[in-house]
Amino acid sequence: MKTIKAISTIFSTLIVTFIVLTLSVPLMLYFYHAYSTLNLTQSNEVRNIDISVMTRLSAIELNDTLNGIFIYNYGSIPAHITEVIIDNITYSINFTLEPNQIVPLSAILGNNYNKNTAMELTTDMLILNVNGVIETIYF
Secondary structure: OHHHHHHHHHHHHHHHHHHHHHHHHHHHHHHHHHHHHHHHHHHHHHHHHHHHHHOOEEEEEOOOEHHHEEEEEOOOOOEEEEEEEEOOEEEEEEEEEOOOEEEEHHHHHHHHOOOOOOOEOOOOEEEEEEOOEEEEEEO
């Protein structure tokens, strides 16, 4: 009778150990996935901050038309502009502004607006998608 009790103690210990090990694998995988996702998110945030710090744009306003507003890149890397929002109108463009380059806003927009009319701006703000980061420029 004592041998049966000893065997049942060993089996119960093995069953508990098996259950603990079985449940620990999914738990470890969950925390590994959560850590990897957090690490990737932090890497992207750091990249966006680095790009934002190295990309410096300013607007120089001579008048309220697209030909009279100039964008100046005084940052250390080229500014690849993919989107411009002016007066709640979004323009999809593909323009690269090199460091220390000044260009009129009309040149950045290219053929996306009617060049025969002098489009006057009703706002003093531009929203640009520069190198994948949204930049707001006030003038």
